[in-house]
Structure formats: structure tokens, C-alpha cells
Amino acid sequence: MAEYTQQQLLDLVNSSQVNPGNDRVRQITQRIVSDLFRAIDDLDIKPDEFWAGVDWLARLGASGQLGLITAGLGFDRLIDIREEEADEAAGRAAGTPRAIEGPLYIAGAPLSDGEARLDEDPAAGTVLVMEGQVRDVDGNPVAGALVDVWHANELGRYSHFDPDQADYHLRRKIKTDAQGRYRFRSFIPPGYAIPPNSPTSELFMALGRHGNRPAHIHFLVAAEGQRTLTTQVNIPGDTFLDDDFAFATRDGLVVELQPNTPAAGYESLGVNAPFTRVCFDFVVQPALDADEARPQARMDRATA
Ligand code: MBD
Numbered sequence: 001m002a003e004y005t006q007q008q009l010l011d012l013v014n015s016s017q018v019n020p021g022n023d024r025v026r027q028i029t030q031r032i033v034s035d036l037f038r039a040i041d042d043l044d045i046k047p048d049e050f051w052a053g054v055d056w057l058a059r060l061g062a063s064g065q066l067g068l069i070t071a072g073l074g075f076d077r078l079i080d081i082r083e084e085e086a087d088e089a090a091g092r093a094a095g096t097p098r099a100i101e102g103p104l105y106i107a108g109a110p111l112s113d114g115e116a117r118l119d120e121d122p123a124a125g126t127v128l129v130m131e132g133q134v135r136d137v138d139g140n141p142v143a144g145a146l147v148d149v150w151h152a153n154e155l156g157r158y159s160h161f162d163p164d165q166a167d168y169h170l171r172r173k174i175k176t177d178a179q180g181r182y183r184f185r186s187f188i189p190p191g192y193a194i195p196p197n198s199p200t201s202e203l204f205m206a207l208g209r210h211g212n213r214p215a216h217i218h219f220l221v222a223a224e225g226q227r228t229l230t231t232q233v234n235i236p237g238d239t240f241l242d243d244d245f246a247f248a249t250r251d252g253l254v255v256e257l258q259p260n261t262p263a264a265g266y267e268s269l270g271v272n273a274p275f276t277r278v279c280f281d282f283v284v285q286p287a288l289d290a291d292e293a294r295p296q297a298r299m300d301r302a303t304a
């Protein structure tokens with residue numbers, strides 16, 4: 001009465017139902033369970049291997065590092081590739097290339113008008129001012145756009161994920177001025193490496209992979225009627241530019257550094273000596289619906 005072949009068991013798992021449930025969740029779960037049943041059989045996965053995998057997933061979930069694994073196994077970039085394929089198929093004008101949000105965004109950074117300083121005195125590293133304009137796909141400046149920017153500290157760590165940094169350190173929201181301009185002062189950040197002795201590093205060691213990202217700065221750019229842009233810029237010259245563990249770097253997002261830029265005009269950012277300037281404009285696509293224009297991060301959207 002309850003003796004099953006593998007296929008009978010799978011059919012039963014996938015068809016058992018006492019109320020309608022959610023069709024989409026049923027469809028996706030059925031597919032993933034079917035693929036896993038097949039993988040277990042094809043690869044002759046042993047009980048100890050199966051339970052070691054379950055234990056790893058439990059520890060991964062408890063560690064809060066799921067987003068590192070999705071990025072490191074290419075899923076985040078896959079989603080960007082698919083968005084771009086959809087844009088192309090629909091004939092939508094492209095904006096600045098997307099780059100993945102990553103797992104280290106925190107909503108609610110302090111807001112300022114036009115410009116901001118992200119770092120604190122005493123200044124660490126090489127003084128950087130990044131500036132530019134937010135424009136729509138027709139080339140018009142977007143006034144009042146929110147540029148939400150975040151990057152790692154001089155040790156490659158992000159505030160809120162590091163007990164040694166104040167909340168919102170190196171995280172700010174800047175509202176563009178009437179000409180769509182923004183600018184901020186900080187320092188040139190280093191790259192990032194996954195935490196050692198963690199579920200993530202365990203898998204990467206077993207895969208024979210490194211867990212490094214090249215130096216980068218993250219952005220969400222949000223404006224009324226415009227599609228929220230999630231992107232990153234990269235600092236040139238980094239060893240990992242073409243070998244990013246998160247596969248997130250892109251042509252067109254490696255900025256040009258302008259060292260020894262004179263300080264005149266940058267005093268309001270506390271700059272009094274030659275510094276490194278980066279000019280970068282963001283181009284945002286028109287939003288097709290309210291959801292595309294929502295400023296929230298990926299996880300907020302998924303759980304809202
Ligand atoms: C990061 O800093 C990051 O940007 C990504 C995508 C993944 C892990 C750490």
C-alpha cells in the first residue's frame with residue numbers, strides 16, 4: 001500500500017494536495033524536487049553526503065551568508081543577464097549596465113542634498129571624489145534622483161556586517177540637484193574577500209575557488225518614473241577585475257581615475273589638497289510600472 005519506486009514517490013510528492021495552495025510555488029517546487037531526485041540518483045549521492053549537504057545548508061542559513069552563495073554560484077548575475085535579454089527582446093532602451101546588488105546593502109542611509117562625505121576623519125586611503133549626473137535615456141538630467149551609495153572600509157568590510165564600524169559608515173543617499181548632479185567624497189576602497197572559516201568559505205575551498213571581489217562601489221539610483229538602477233563601478237587595475245568571485249564586473253563600469261585633481265571647488269567636502277577624481281554619469285530607463293520605480297532593495301521587494 002505504501003511501497004514506492006523512485007518515480008512513484010516523486011509523483012506522489014509532486015501531486016499531493018488537499019487545497020489549491022499557490023500554483024507558482026507548486027510549479028517551482030515540483031521542478032526543483034524533480035531535478036534533485038534525478039541528481040541524487042544520477043550521481044549516486046550517498047546518505048552521508050546528503051545529510052552533510054543538509055547540515056551545510058542549515059549552517060549557511062544560520063550564518064546569514066545565503067546571499068554570498070547565490071552571488072558566488074552565479075545566480076545574481078544570471079538574473080541580470082535575463083533582465084537584459086528581456087529588455088533587448090522588448091526593444092527597451094538600455095541605461096547604465098546593471099551590476100548585482102550583492103548581499104550587503106542596508107536601507108535607510110542618511111540623506112543629503114547634492115553632495116555627501118561618506119568617510120570620517122582621520123581620512124583613510126586615497127581621497128576620492130566621485131561626481132556626475134543622473135540622466136534619462138533621452139539625455140535629460142534627472143533632478144531629485146536618489147543616489148544610494150555604499151562601499152567597504154579600508155579592511156574590505158561593510159558597516160552593519162562588521163561590529164567595528166558605526167551604523168551607516170560608508171553608506172549615504174544623495175539627492176541630485178536641479179541639473180541632475182551628485183557628488184561625494186570618500187576613499188578608494190580595497191577589494192572584498194569572503195569571511196574565512198564560514199559555510200561560504202567551506203564550499204569555496206571544496207570547489208577549489210577563491211572568494212575575492214575586485215575593488216568596487218555600489219549604487220542604487222532611484223527616481224520618480226524611472227526604473228531603479230542597481231549597479232557598481234570598479235576601480236581600474238585590480239587583479240580580480242576579470243576574476244570576480246561574484247561574476248559581477250562589466251565593461252563600461254570600470255571608471256577612470258583622475259589623480260592630482262586640484263582641490264579648488266571641493267572645499268565643502270573638506271578637500272584641501274589634490275585628490276583623485278572620478279566622473280561617472282548614470283543613465284536610468286523609464287519605468288513601465290510603479291514596481292520598477294520602487295527604490296527598495298531586492299530583499300525588500302521580495303518580501304514586501
Ligand atoms: C560584496 O561586497 C559584494 O559586492 C558581493 C556582490 C558579494 C559579496 C560581497
Ligand code: FE
Pocket residue numbers: 102104192216218
Ligand atoms: Fe560589495
